[in-house]
Amino acid sequence: MEWYNVGKIVNTHGIWGEIRVISTTDFADERYEVGSELAIFKADGSKPILVKVASHRKHKNFDLLTFEGYSLLKDVEVFRDATLKVSEKNLSDLEDNEFYYHEIIGCTVVSTEGEEIGKVTEIIQTGANDVWAVQPAKGKTHYIPYIEDVVKNVDVNNKKIIIEVLDGLLS
Template structure:
C-alpha cells in the first residue's frame, strides 16, 4: 500500500499500561465511525505496515487501542509517534460540493484573479484547520472557513478565497 493511496487517520501518541495498549489521536471528523476497525496501516521507517486491531475504545477524538502482537510496553513504545493510515477507498462518498481536506492538497489558490500559491497541506492548530500555501517558497497560512474559501473546485484543482483585510500583510516583508 502506498501512502498516496491512503489518508491519515491519526497518530499513536503514547503507551497505556503495561500490556501493549496505546493511545491514539484521531484526526477525522467523525471518530465514532471507526469503532469497528479491524486493521490500519502504521508508518514504519517510511513504509506502511498493516497492523491488526485486537480492541479499540473511542472517546471523542482519542482511542485506546490494543494491536495484535503488541503485548508489552516496550513493543508499544516502538510504535509511539507512528502515523495511522487507511486506504482512500474506505472513505464514504460525498455529496456534490463536499470534499475531504486531503483533496485540497496541490490545489492552486486564487484571490480574485491573483494566484496566491499552491496548497501543500491542511493542518490542525489548536482546533483550527489551516491551509498551508506555498507562495513562491514562502509559507502562508489561511483559515479553512466557509466564508474564506468561497469556491472549491476539486476537479479543476482550484480554490478561490476571499481573505480578511490585512491577512497577507502579515507575510509581506
C-alpha cells in the same frame, strides 16, 4: 493503493496491548470503530502491518486503541512512533463543502479576479474554523480562513480553490 494519515502512535498504555494515539483525523469515532481496518507504518520503512481495531476509548488528549491479535504490552511496544493510516477504499463520502485534508493540500489558490495566490501547504485547526496555509511562489505564507465569506469555490478534481480577497487578508 493510497494511504492517508489517521494518527501517530506515541506510546503504549498499560500492560494489555493498548496504544496511545495522537489523532490527526476529524473522524476518530469512524476510524477507530471496532472492526475498522488500519495500517501501521513503522518509521523504519518496513512493510505496513494491517490491523483491525478491537477496542477504542478516549483518555485525556489521546485515543487508546487495541488491535485484534495484539493483546499484550510486548506485542505493541514495537509500534511506538509509527503512523496509523487508512486506505482510500475505507474513506467514506463526505457532505457538500466537506473535504479530506489530502484533497485540499496542494491545491492552487486563486482570487476571484484570477490572480494566483499560492498553494495550500498545511491545514491548521483553530476550533472555530480551519485555516489554510497558502505559500506563494515568493514571499511569506498567507493564512486563509475556511469561511464562506472568503472561500468561494473548491474544485478538488482540478486542485483549484477560488477565494474572495478581503481587505488585509494577504498582508
